[in-house]
């Protein structure tokens with residue numbers, strides 16, 4: 001009897017060991033050695049200093065399988081500038097200190113220093129990385145993360161080939177000129193971008209008046225359009241991401257429909273579109289059949305929408321093999337939708353639903369509701385962006401460290417407002433615009449469910465309201481609904497989609513509209529939630545959540561060394 005039980009136990013033990021062995025073989029460690037530095041490049045034909053990773057912008061793509069561990073050894077060779085890199089869409093479960101958000105989860109990486117990021121990519125999907133220090137992202141420090149399904153698993157939609165592109169907007173002024181303008185009493189707005197880049201390539205019109213010809217003489221190979229080569233008859237999964245500093249974009253491929261299948265790492269109930277509206281920080285996968293006349297090439301085009309602009313569309317070549325990849329399509333590039341037509345953008349947002357059976361639906365009720373009024377304000381004469389009239393400032397000591405080490409005097413302890421006077425507030429009225437600044441944060445009870453209603457309004461300096469893409473670190477949220485006008489606390493929650501809402505990490509709030517989200521505060525750490533427009537976050541458009549700080553493991557000393565933690569990076 002005892003012998004039978006013993007042999008049963010041994011069998012279970014052997015099975016379990018084998019299982020552990022197989023699953024650890026499946027998950028791999030992927031090591032990268034990166035050097036970040038300034039170099040002169042001409043992504044849109046105009047020469048400027050850009051930040052490269054191993055000589056490239058966009059930087060190298062991280063290719064991994066779910067549950068792989070990514071180790072990036074990052075050398076800051078920027079000479080006179082700090083850096084930090086955020087792994088956008090990766091939740092950093094059990095590694096909140098490697099989220100890469102300077103001031104929130106780590107001290108900046110000083111010039112000459114090497115910092116090692118190490119985290120697990122626990123889910124398949126399309127993600128990004130980019131600088132999260134000052135307004136540095138827009139200098140070119142960004143790239144793709146593509147996480148494939150584990151071995152032996154198959155996607156719920158067939159395709160022959162997998163490709164990634166990142167869309168970006170491009171300015172010729174430096175980050176420093178822009179930041180100085182935004183922080184001056186004599187406010188100098190960054191304006192509209194000079195070019196749109198598709199996978200790091202664009203074309204600025206060098207014969208525009210006032211352009212220094214010496215800065216605009218790149219070789220044709222340096223400023224030729226990006227080429228996406230396809231084989232006639234094949235189906236392509238195209239992963240499209242946006243890391244624009246400002247612009248909302250509409251992307252299309254002349255003559256080809258696209259079927260949307262993934263958003264921010266989650267399967268979408270497939271739907272067919274002619275053009276994809278995409279906001280900074282979002283990622284999508286679309287399926288494209290190369291089923292058009294194969295004797296020619298086609299234009300891929302990215303157009304700025306939501307803001308009045310004169311930025312030319314970004315163009316790439318959708319090249320049917322074996323046509324010459326540099327042969328321009330014989331047609332005029334598609335013009336794209338009108339910049340100020342908000343209805344199709346709202347309807348595309350509403351069309352994005354979770355694929356059947358792909359995610360668990362949200363809990364039917366939340367424990368807490370925050371209403372976040374988005375306004376442009378003046379604080380002591382300076383133009384800022386605010387949430388409930390409070391404009392966010394980063395502290396000198398990152399929150400994760402001050403909270404974990406009980407140094408709570410290092411930031412304002414009063415809680416930020418959880419709402420505004422939504423009964424009387426008129427979102428269309430001219431704003432009086434006085435606000436305050438604070439570095440206070442929201443403390444969430446661990447494992448509770450939180451609703452956020454983002455409410456847009458008219459901005460201060462112009463008679464309009466613009467789109468803001470909001471990005472949450474450390475989580476995905478269910479997108480419960482979008483609406484026009486002022487959120488109705490009584491009636492709008494009754495219309496929430498609790499059946500198949502998509503999970504995302506970035507979502508737009510449309511002009512004069514609202515967006516409702518729900519998430520579970522179940523990831524111990526300190527997480528930023530902010531507008532992904534580079535200038536807007538810089539001007540204070542963000543908040544920070546803390547949850548389960550007592551459950552956060554021992555912090556690596558490598559994230560320390562700034563503010564009140566000077567010298568701590570040498571701690572044993």
Ligand SMILES: O=C1O[C@H]([C@@H](O)CO)C(O)=C1O
Pocket residue numbers: 189376459460461462466535
């Ligand atoms: O922050 C901003 O400032 C300008 C404008 O409001 C003032 O020039 C603009 O369009 C922004 O998004």
